[in-house]
Amino acid sequence: MTSGAATTDTTTAAAEDAQRVRRARRAEAYPAPSPLETLKAYLPSTGGTELPPWATDPPTVAAVSATLAVLGTLGGVRVYRRFFKRIRNADSLSTAVLDKKPFIRGVVTRVGDGDNFRLYHTPGPFWRYPLKLRRVPTSPKELKDNTLSIRIAGVDAPENAHFGNPAQPYAKEALEWLTKTVLGKRMKCQLLRKDQYNRIVAVPYIARPILPNKPLPLMMLKEGTAVVYTSGGAEYGPWGLEGLQKAEDDARRHRRGLWAAKSVELPKDYKKRVKAGSGDADEVALGDRPGFWERLGRWLGRKT
16 A cells, blocks of 8 residues: 555656646746636636647737737727717718618707708717716807708708798798707607708607607608608608608698698799799698688697
8 A cells, every 4th residue: 555655646746747847848938828828727627737739839829819809909990980980970971871771869959941950970878867978069169060961851841031032931930840849859860861962861760768769750741840852862761752641631631830821832832933033832722721610629629
């Protein structure tokens, strides 16, 4: 028994000496511990005492480390561009990006007309409390060249006064409604294309954290603050022309907004008339205005 125990001790000592020699040789070949050796120190032991040969080969370790660093950098750049990079203005959007019809989020900073507004793009997190680390600027100097001019797709609002031309009836009310509805609100917009004025034609939704987002084009048509846009290059979003026309027909039938007038000149006809310098309006007749008792009955019906 004593002889066997001595033999075992001798074998163990020899193995430990051999292991120390290998470690010394490895340290001479690679003075600093490799990343894989460092990682192994934090992992549960599997009973093995040796790393694979490639894990202690300096050129191999350097190549693997460089490859991982490059892949990590490229991945970080891609994530930044996809989720965190701000779109400053329309010039920052290429045709290739618009062809994908991406969705973006932002805050409305100004309403310029009854069917367009300025959007400050707010990608990524940290724009809201309790983790609000980024802010939307408010001064004209900070907002200059830092917003997207959004043209609301599928709708056409009455024209305001421009270049000495008078405003259309209900243009002021349409502008006031849109301002009250979206100014300062968070929007989700699907970008479609650029128009001839370098505006971004988009389908905007009023973003809500829990409830479904509210589609702005349908809201405008149902409220009678705009009509369906049918000129060249029209975009109708997920509802199509038929879906938007149904919303317009509902407003016309109930005489909401601009349809409360006895006759209506469509914005596209107004533009043609102004461009041609004609004073004759091509109006859409809506029949006689409802009488007092009919209007009272409708009002009571809505209240009940």
